Amino acid sequence: MRIFALVAATVLTACTFLPxxxxxxxxxxxxxxxxxxxxxxxxxxxxxxxxxxxxxQPIAERWRQAVDKLFAFADRNQDGRLSRDELLxxxxxxxxxxxxxxxxxxxxxxxxxxxxxxxxxxxxxxLGPIQISVLPGELHxxxxxxxxxxxxxxxxxxxxxxxxxxxGKLDAREIEQAQxxxxxxxxxxxxxxxxLEIVRGxxxxxxxxxxxxxxxxxxxxxxxxxxNNATAESQAIFYLQVDYSTExxxxxxxxxxxxxxxxxxxxxxxxxxxxxxxxxxxxxLRGFLRRPPDVEVTLHLQEAGRERPSVRFAEATARFGxxxxxxxxxxxxxxxxxxxxLSAHSWLLAxxxxxxxxxxxxxxxxxxxxxxxxxxxxxxxxxRADTDHNGYLDEQEFRRISxxxxxxxxxxxxxxxxxxxxxxxxxxxxxxFLRQVFRVQLLAHDxxxxxxxxxxxxxxxxxxxxxxxxxxxxxxxxQAPNILxxxxxxxxxxxxxxxxxxxxxxxxGPRSPTLPLPYSGRMMLSPQxxxxxxxxxxxxxxxxxxxxxxxxxxxxxxxxxxxxDKEFRRLDADGDGLISLQEALxxxxxxxxxxxPQPQRKP
Numbered sequence: 070m071r072i073f074a075l076v077a078a079t080v081l082t083a084c085t086f087l088p089x090x091x092x093x094x095x096x097x098x099x100x101x102x103x104x105x106x107x108x109x110x111x112x113x114x115x116x117x118x119x120x121x122x123x124x125x126q127p128i129a130e131r132w133r134q135a136v137d138k139l140f141a142f143a144d145r146n147q148d149g150r151l152s153r154d155e156l157l158x159x160x161x162x163x164x165x166x167x168x169x170x171x172x173x174x175x176x177x178x179x180x181x182x183x184x185x186x187x188x189x190x191x192x193x194x195x196l197g198p199i200q201i202s203v204l205p206g207e208l209h210x211x212x213x214x215x216x217x218x219x220x221x222x223x224x225x226x227x228x229x230x231x232x233x234x235x236x237g238k239l240d241a242r243e244i245e246q247a248q249x250x251x252x253x254x255x256x257x258x259x260x261x262x263x264x265l266e267i268v269r270g271x272x273x274x275x276x277x278x279x280x281x282x283x284x285x286x287x288x289x290x291x292x293x294x295x296x297n298n299a300t301a302e303s304q305a306i307f308y309l310q311v312d313y314s315t316e317x318x319x320x321x322x323x324x325x326x327x328x329x330x331x332x333x334x335x336x337x338x339x340x341x342x343x344x345x346x347x348x349x350x351x352x353x354l355r356g357f358l359r360r361p362p363d364v365e366v367t368l369h370l371q372e373a374g375r376e377r378p379s380v381r382f383a384e385a386t387a388r389f390g391x392x393x394x395x396x397x398x399x400x401x402x403x404x405x406x407x408x409x410x411l412s413a414h415s416w417l418l419a420x421x422x423x424x425x426x427x428x429x430x431x432x433x434x435x436x437x438x439x440x441x442x443x444x445x446x447x448x449x450x451x452x453r454a455d456t457d458h459n460g461y462l463d464e465q466e467f468r469r470i471s472x473x474x475x476x477x478x479x480x481x482x483x484x485x486x487x488x489x490x491x492x493x494x495x496x497x498x499x500x501x502f503l504r505q506v507f508r509v510q511l512l513a514h515d516x517x518x519x520x521x522x523x524x525x526x527x528x529x530x531x532x533x534x535x536x537x538x539x540x541x542x543x544x545x546x547x548q549a550p551n552i553l554x555x556x557x558x559x560x561x562x563x564x565x566x567x568x569x570x571x572x573x574x575x576x577x578g579p580r581s582p583t584l585p586l587p588y589s590g591r592m593m594l595s596p597q598x599x600x601x602x603x604x605x606x607x608x609x610x611x612x613x614x615x616x617x618x619x620x621x622x623x624x625x626x627x628x629x630x631x632x633x634d635k636e637f638r639r640l641d642a643d644g645d646g647l648i649s650l651q652e653a654l655x656x657x658x659x660x661x662x663x664x665x666p667q668p669q670r671k672p
């Protein structure tokens with residue numbers, strides 16, 4: 070779960086494009102009710118519109134109410150406006166550090182800002198009703214982790230390792246030899262290919278001159294943009310021109326997009342091409358952004374008065390060549406080479422841990438208890454920083470923790486905690502500062518939801534890993550040629566990287582599911598572990614099968630079987646040279662098939 074001290078520091082990476090600051094539109098809040106998103110996929114840009122109802126209330130309305138509470142808390146002199154100092158202090162408390170960037174530009178002559186402009190500013194710094202974050206491709210099992218080992222990189226590495234001649238595609242011969250190529254990757258000869266063995270080979274291969282068309286991780290950059298004002302539209306047009314136009318000889322602002330660049334349905338492209346010249350210029354791209362979305366989704370989130378939170382995707386409408394499948398739990402959007410899965414797994418997994426702060430914030434007595442507990446987590450830091458044990462921190466001692474991993478103190482000045490200006494920070498002053506920070510974070514708790522984007526790549530490794538154990542075993546080596554042939558869309562016996570479907574996931578969750586903790590490390594909620602086997606399946610594995618399956622790939626080859634050839638053939642019902650778990654379970658039920666002896670236990 071995400072650490073609560075990160076409540077407003079939503080992950081902002083270079084892959085996340087937030088709109089630049091702009092004066093609020095005169096039309097008011099109506100435009101906030103549905104969040105418009107632009108997702109830049111390799112195949113084509115997608116427009117999404119997301120309507121979220123939270124406990125029966127539109128997310129935008131709930132967001133405005135929470136922002137009003139924040140504004141009232143920050144407005145110390147109660148004049149209905151926020152000064153520069155009030156904004157700086159609020160930003161520090163919200164993020165735990167003084168972030169880069171400017172404050173709202175539309176301060177008046179007295180250096181203050183209105184409530185409406187404050188709302189607009191929060192949207193500009195990714196604190197709107199929907200806050201986007203970009204996550205790396207899903208990592209694999211802990212023992213297989215290494216820097217850069219992400220699903221897109223792993224699948225790309227696997228493709229390159231199968232591409233024997235390095236021409237950037239798999240021809241019929243390379244597909245036929247996939248089993249042999251996978252076997253060659255088995256460095257320790259345990260009849261298993263791990264992600265580490267694949268990626269190590271990829272790094273070595275890609276370093277050789279002419280070693281195929283492998284590109285770096287930048288190829289897999291996911292990009293998501295919230296379209297909430299005219300400046301955001303201008304930025305979106307810029308990214309469309311950069312990512313899709315082939316007129317590289319022109320300055321970016323003059324680049325146009327042809328039909329083959331953007332891959333829109335013919336009718337839609339012709340409708341957008343107002344002058345009929347076969348290109349979409351800057352103004353016509355603006356029309357592209359203002360058209361009805363490719364997919365419009367309505368989501369209901371409910372947690373008030375329930376033992377467990379619930380999710381229901383109530384509606385999903387697709388247009389312009391998109392196909393959509395909806396269940397109560399998720400919406401799946403498909404193009405010819407792109408699959409986008411919209412879910413709310415993080416919302417469900419957060420459970421009661423997420424709802425607790427909201428309940429506490431509504432009760433003065435329990436709120437005090439909550440804040441006292443949160444502050445207690447930080448007091449050991451104070452005592453460790455007090456190296457001379459005199460009961461207070463001087464400026465040098467404070468600097469050690471303000472420049473370290475204590476997120477809520479990063480960028481905070483000594484004077485902000487030294488309330489009486491005596492050059493000493495006593496434990497009471499330290500606790501008073503933390504209390505103020507945590508109260509702001511509790512108020513900010515309901516300021517929007519998190520929308521996390523993950524680019525999972527082609528999932529080639531996942532497709533070959535049929536038993537989802539995070540490794541490729543002997544049976545999967547044998548199945549690989551047939552799986553690769555089935556991925557050949559046009560039947561030309563050649564599999565190109567661009568033929569593979571690109572998988573994306575958008576997952577909705579709470580902004581802050583846990584209590585404040587003193588360190589900046591965090592653990593992301595994983596919607597699901599694709600490499601874990603169900604507990605029930607593990608429980609059904611016979612003891613003799615588990616003992617013989619030494620590499621844990623779910624199959625027993627002849628070399629792992631201690632019995633006779635006759636006994637092996639009797640258990641290997643399909644004669645493929647492997648005893649599968651299913652065959653073992655069938656043998657248990659069939660009393661006519663003698664079973665291997667139970668493994669001996671150590672005395």
